[in-house]
Amino acid sequence: xxxxxxxxxxxxxxxxxxxxxxxxxxxxxxxxxxxxxxxxxxxxxxxxxxxxxxxx
Amino acid sequence: xxxxxxxxxxxxxxxxxxxxxxxxxxxxxxxxxxxxxxxxxxxxxxxxxxxxxxxxxxxxxxxxxxxxxxxxxxxxxxxxxxxxxxxxxxxxxxxxxxxxxxxxxxxxxxxxxxxxxxxxxxxxxxxxxxxxxxxxxxxxxxxxxxxxxxxxxxxxxxxxxxxxxxxxxxxxxxxxxxxxxxxxxxxxxxxxxxxxxxxxxxxxxxxxxxxxxxxxxxxxxxxxxxx
Amino acid sequence: xxxxxxxxxxxxxxxxxxxxxxxxxxxxxxxxxxxxxxxxxxxxxxxxxxxxxxxxxxxxxxxxxxxxxxxxxxxxxxxxxxxxxxxxxxxxxxxxxxxxxxxxxxxxxxxxxxxxxxxxxxxxxxxxxxxxxxxxxxxxxxxxxxxxxxxxxxxxxxxxxxxxxxxxxxxxxxxxxxxxxxxxxxxxxxxxxxxxxxxxxxxxxxxxxxxxxxxxxxxxxxxxxxxxxxxxxxxxxxxxxxxxx
Numbered sequence: 001x002x003x004x005x006x007x008x009x010x011x012x013x014x015x016x017x018x019x020x021x022x023x024x025x026x027x028x029x030x031x032x033x034x035x036x037x038x039x040x041x042x043x044x045x046x047x048x049x050x051x052x053x054x055x056x
Numbered sequence: 057x058x059x060x061x062x063x064x065x066x067x068x069x070x071x072x073x074x075x076x077x078x079x080x081x082x083x084x085x086x087x088x089x090x091x092x093x094x095x096x097x098x099x100x101x102x103x104x105x106x107x108x109x110x111x112x113x114x115x116x117x118x119x120x121x122x123x124x125x126x127x128x129x130x131x132x133x134x135x136x137x138x139x140x141x142x143x144x145x146x147x148x149x150x151x152x153x154x155x156x157x158x159x160x161x162x163x164x165x166x167x168x169x170x171x172x173x174x175x176x177x178x179x180x181x182x183x184x185x186x187x188x189x190x191x192x193x194x195x196x197x198x199x200x201x202x203x204x205x206x207x208x209x210x211x212x213x214x215x216x217x218x219x220x221x222x223x224x225x226x227x228x229x230x231x232x233x234x235x236x237x238x239x240x241x242x243x244x245x246x247x248x249x250x251x252x253x254x255x256x257x258x259x260x261x262x263x264x265x266x267x268x269x270x271x272x273x274x275x276x277x278x279x280x281x282x283x
Numbered sequence: 284x285x286x287x288x289x290x291x292x293x294x295x296x297x298x299x300x301x302x303x304x305x306x307x308x309x310x311x312x313x314x315x316x317x318x319x320x321x322x323x324x325x326x327x328x329x330x331x332x333x334x335x336x337x338x339x340x341x342x343x344x345x346x347x348x349x350x351x352x353x354x355x356x357x358x359x360x361x362x363x364x365x366x367x368x369x370x371x372x373x374x375x376x377x378x379x380x381x382x383x384x385x386x387x388x389x390x391x392x393x394x395x396x397x398x399x400x401x402x403x404x405x406x407x408x409x410x411x412x413x414x415x416x417x418x419x420x421x422x423x424x425x426x427x428x429x430x431x432x433x434x435x436x437x438x439x440x441x442x443x444x445x446x447x448x449x450x451x452x453x454x455x456x457x458x459x460x461x462x463x464x465x466x467x468x469x470x471x472x473x474x475x476x477x478x479x480x481x482x483x484x485x486x487x488x489x490x491x492x493x494x495x496x497x498x499x500x501x502x503x504x505x506x507x508x509x510x511x512x513x514x515x516x517x518x519x520x521x522x523x524x525x526x527x528x
Contacts, residue, residue, distance in 0.1 A: 001403050001439055006324075009335040009336075009338070010329075010335045011334075012335045012336040012400055014336055014396075015336055015396045015397065015399060016336065016396075017338060018396045019339045019342055019392070019393040019396045019397070019411065021344065021351060021387060022392050022393070023342050023346070023389055024391070026385050026388070026389050027404050030382065030501055031305075034501060034504045034508065035504075037505070038504070038507065038508045038511075040512070041508050041511045041515075042525050042526060043383070044515070045511065045520060045521070045526045046526055048515065048521075049526055051445075051519050052478050071313065105399065154460050209444075213428060213441045213445060214428070214431075217431050217432060218431070219431060223428065223431055226420075226424050226427055227424045227427075227445060228422055229420075229426060230417050230420040230447070230456075231448065231456075232451075233417060233459060233460070234456055234458075234459035237459040237460065237462065237463045238459065238462075243309065244369065258462075262455075267310050273444065273448065276444060277444055280437060280440040280441050280444065281441065283437070
């Protein structure tokens with residue numbers, strides 16, 4: 001079996017790769033968003049901490 | 057003040073809410089007019105072929121009733137919340153669930169019952185047969201109280217939140233799907249000549265279940281929102 | 284050996300534990316994804332009836348099952364939080380919600396892409412599809428309610444109540460939709476036709492486990508963020524290495 005035949009999926013390529021592509025997209029978006037949220041939270045905490053340090 | 061019996065309390069709160077609603081008749085009318093307008097818009101949207109309209113009628117009336125009952129949910133607790141009455145109600149020695157039940161019943165009388173009375177007239181617009189109109193009334197009589205009860209939970213959860221109106225619809229509408237299915241199904245059953253009573257009994261079962269659980273859940277939700 | 288489980292229910296302890304667990308779950312999920320995809324595309328044979336299109340099943344079925352399962356787990360955590368007032372379980376519930384909603388969406392998407400070649404329509408009003416759509420609505424309601432309440436304690440408790448009502452309602456909704464579907468003689472779609480080939484089963488279970496582990500990993504990551512946001516005033520947070528930098 002060669003690769004182009006594999007990717008053609010006997011004519012169902014759009015449906016199959018559309019499904020798995022969306023799955024991949026969703027997983028990537030979710031991970032990126034969680035990491036972004038963590039970064040924002042940590043930044044916020046660092047800002048708060050720096051502000052406290054400045055006061056004392 | 058002498059201690060009120062449960063029935064006394066129930067009727068007291070219902071009478072109070074009805075009087076308050078009658079002071080602001082415009083609000084009651086708005087819901088009703090909304091219902092009429094939504095139902096009347098459908099033929100304009102899909103065309104005047106009477107066969108298709110006859111087929112759509114149960115669904116259209118039910119969906120419009122569902123949407124109209126969403127409109128008035130925001131008012132169920134908000135006025136009492138804003139003027140502090142709700143806080144006083146929580147201190148009443150009797151159970152809060154009974155008070156909530158009374159408020160739900162009053163809300164249904166003001167915003168549900170007019171829909172039930174208006175629905176047959178709208179059914180005529182869609183050329184529904186007389187028998188179907190009776191079933192429509194019966195189904196709405198069983199169904200609209202459930203909508204008020206489920207709606208009460210949503211109204212209690214979103215008490216005092218910004219954007220409450222859209223939010224409460226988002227929470228409540230998915231939960232109302234069984235009512236819609238059985239309610240519209242009953243009317244369709246009579247049109248297509250199949251068994252009506254199974255739909256109505258299922259609606260009745262839902263009503264009993266909602267009657268048992270929702271006042272208690274709503275009271276719980278009110279306590280969460282008020283603390 | 285008795286483990287003091289309550290020790291792990293304090294956010295400060297769990298933050299560290301979760302941080303240590305995430306890589307394990309994430310890497311095993313990644314390995315299982317690779318293995319599962321290999322089985323699904325190279326080992327599992329072509330289906331007699333559906334040709335290659337059935338391979339969508341390997342992502343569709345895990346996504347659907349997990350989206351339902353996560354809702355139940357979420358409602359369970361929410362109930363724990365409501366009854367025992369444990370903050371961590373409420374945080375867990377709100378960490379699970381977005382993952383569950385995304386999986387529900389993925390299930391609908393893959394279902395549509397599977398439906399088009401098989402039934403000739405992107406969407407049919409089948410009982411299962413409709414229930415999955417309503418499940419997505421329930422997730423969205425939970426997330427929207429939680430997001431619109433500023434006070435975190437009230438947000439937790441209100442959305443917990445909503446999740447519990449939702450999980451009680453799901454069987455009723457499913458039954459009513461099924462009833463409605465049989466009445467209207469809708470598209471009678473059966474996924475389970477012939478018995479599945481062993482390799483197909485293996486592929487599906489591997490993918491299911493992979494998605495499961497992924498969901499655990501990503502919700503642990505998210506709960507760590509939520510813990511930090513909620514506990515930002517606490518002493519232990521300001522002593523964390525990540526924050527001190």
